[in-house]
Amino acid sequence: MTEQLVRTRPTGGWTGSLRRGMERNLPPAKLLPDEQPSYVASWIYVFGVLTLTALLVVVGSGIVLSVRGPDWWHTSAVGHYFNSVHLWSVELLMVFMSVHLIGKFFMAAWRGRRALTWITGAVSFIACATTALTGYLIQQNFDAQWISTQAKDGLNAIGVGAYFNVMDFGQMMLWHVALFPIVVALVVLLHILLVRRRGVVPPIARAGAAGDRS
Amino acid sequence: MSRWPREAAEPDPSSFGSRPYDLVKEFVVALVGVTVLTLLLAAVFSSPDEKSMSVASWAKADPGDFTATALAELDGSSDTAGYGPPYNTAADGQKIGPFALAKTVGVTHAIDTAQAFVLTPLEQATQSPDVRAALGTYMSASDDQRGAWTDAYSTALDKAGDDPAKVTPGGYGPVPVLLSQLLAQAKSGSLDATLSAESGFYHSDYTLPLMFLADGSDLAAAGEQQHLAGDQWGMTNEVDNYPGQVWLIPDSFFYQVSPFDHSPNGDALVWAVMAVLTAVFLLVPFIPGLRRIPRLIPVYRLVWREHYKTHP
Amino acid sequence: MTGAPLAAAVAAPVNLNGPGHYVGWGIFHFSVANVVMVAVIVLALIAALLLPFPKGRDRG
Known part of the structure; x- marks a missing residue:
């Protein structure tokens, strides 16, 4: 009786649930498949x-x-x-x-519960553009002088410049080589894991064809 | 998943049949290819490194503009002196409708332009007796007296075409002596060091020298010559013939059109528009009409043309 | 290494230094370099859509 209870109850606490979640959502065959749906041909x-x-x-x-x-x-x-x-x-x-x-x-690659895949991709784009901007700011040349004195007006206009000072070389250096890369890496990783979890989006069902739900 | 019934109803990818696809091989080939391509592009086109402008190079190249700018810092008529938050309270900063975000956040990087750009650099250097006397006279004078001197000198400098040597004698008090000494310090390069070092021995914050340079005309002229100004799509441009931040074309576009191109709140309004557009970009999957565009412009038929041959 | 030797060492076969080139239509004003980058994006997109993809063996 006791043995039966122990066997049916989930074990391992938070660690066990996390492991089971990973096994369910991202089994190795999904993470690194050696085949793709036949429509992946472009x-x-x-x-x-x-x-x-x-x-x-x-x-x-x-x-x-x-x-x-x-x-x-x-x-x-x-x-x-x-x-x-x-x-x-x-x-x-x-x-x-x-x-x-x-x-x-x-x-329309957000179809089939892939909206978060689209959103993480879009965030990656914005995060890369922002990281690139901080790269331009730490060049220690005319470019950096020009871009920082111009960008400050935009950032000050919405109050961001008060904390994110594009003319502070040290601060921008740390954002560029440490903080933003962490953001980019995490978002890109999540994006890739979501792609692997859901698989490549199927073709749009053509108008009038079976399965067209538009 | 009843919230997204149609989205959830897409068929499982595995129901379409599959073909061998070596992701790791694809990744390695792409990594090698992209690395080689980048190494080649770097070797063929190199990258720009336009020398920075210093306060010294500015003062040497254009002593008149330097002196006029220093005077504007002293009498509080420079761009920085009238900027508002986060540097001072001379203005309210930009607004988005009723929202004055800059003012709400307040002054976090206080700059007293007369003190920071003119008086402190003069006080910190070892000065000759006449400069020390001029500094003493200026510091002990009333605000009205200081204003009278700087106003008179400003008018005279203007009349002399910003050339301090051509200014006729007048009631300028100690102002010409102070500015002439500041010019000498600037030309020698010591002002660059003093402005950076106002925050201490170690420093990584170039706000003061950059604000000072930006208050002058020469930095702006150099930027415009390289087509880098905001109204020249400068946000997207790089110096010379190098490609720049092409991906900022949407941001840059709004700076070219009304009302953003002339509104005193132009920057804040562009941010507001871009915030809305960014939200739209992120939420494309949920926006009716927008998410139907791929069905209306059937690029997808090209992508999946092989599939549609066998699944008409 | 600074100054002239450095400039010689980093000199690229295609020299993009020197006065930039720009094109404009109405309010649009782009550097030629940026137009080239946009053209590369468009051409890559068209090529990706039109070029035949090597066929693999179908399973199932």
Whole structure:
């Protein structure tokens, strides 16, 4: 009798529930499937992974720049090259992300309980743009001077400038290399896990066809 | 999931049949490809590093503009002096309708322009007896007397085309001596150091020197020459021929059109519009009409054309 | 390494330094570099939609 009760009651406390939740929602076969639905047959699908890999190049070149500190790239040819890699990886990131975004919009990829996937993707876009802005602010050159003195007016207009001072190099440096990257990483991770959990959105049922519910 | 009945009713992806798809291989190939492409772009196009402007380079290149700006900081007529929050209470800051967010948050980074940009740098340096005397005279004078001196000097400087050397003698009190000494300190580079160091030995906050530079004309002229001003879509532009923050085109657009381009609350109003548009962007899946656009513009038929061949 | 040697070392085959180029229609005013980036996005999108995707073997 007692044994039966113990067996039927969920065990493991919060840890056990978290593990069961993960096993239910993201079993390894869902997390890393070796096949995809047969309708996944277009180059548009490649832009998600291109965005992710461009982000990794952004992070990688940013780490190299961080190792030697902010002055390095102004005085070293190697440093300047890594600054160029950082800039162009960001331009590629935004190009790939824009194509991914437009593609997913026209696939109405939020269908089938995928709204949160869309929202986390949209937040990623905004978080990347904001992180990029702080990058422009810590260049220690004319660009940084210009962009900070311009951006301050926009931020001051809504009271944000009182706490987020774009002319404070130290503060912007920490936001750019620590705080915003954490936000981007978490949102992108959640986005990818949601994509894997729900699977790739099925084709839109054509008007009049069976299953069309528009 | 009765809240989203139609959304929940989409068929399970696994019900369509499947094909082998190597995600890890795709990722590795993409990572190598994107890395190589970035390394090539960086090697071929490099990146800009336009030298920063310093108070010293500004004072040397345009001593007249420097002196006029320093005078404006001293008499409280500069942009910074009249800015309002978060720097001072000279104005209320921008509003969105009845909401004065800047004023509500208040002054968090107080700047007394006369003290911060002119008097403190003069007081902190070792000065000759005549400068010390001029500083003493200015500090002990009444506000009215100071105003009379700065007004007179401002008019005279204006008449002399901002060239202090051409100003005719007049009742300016100690003001010309103070500004001429500040110019000398600026040209020598010591003013850059003094302005940054007002917050202490270690410093990472460039608010003071940047605000001072931005109050002058030369920074603005350099920005406009590079098409970086707000009304030149400057938010999206980079110096020279490099691509800039192209993704800010929607933000930048509103700065070009009425009422945002001339309203004293332009920045705040653009923020308000962008906040609404951002909410729309995030909530596309729930907005009737907007979420139907993909069905009305059938780009999806191209994406899934293979699928529709076998599932008409 | 600063000044001229650094400038020589970082000199790129395609020099994007120097006065920028801009195009405009009415209120629109873009740098040519930004127009190129937008064109790249549009072309990549069109290519992704039109180019045939390699066929895999269907299962099930």
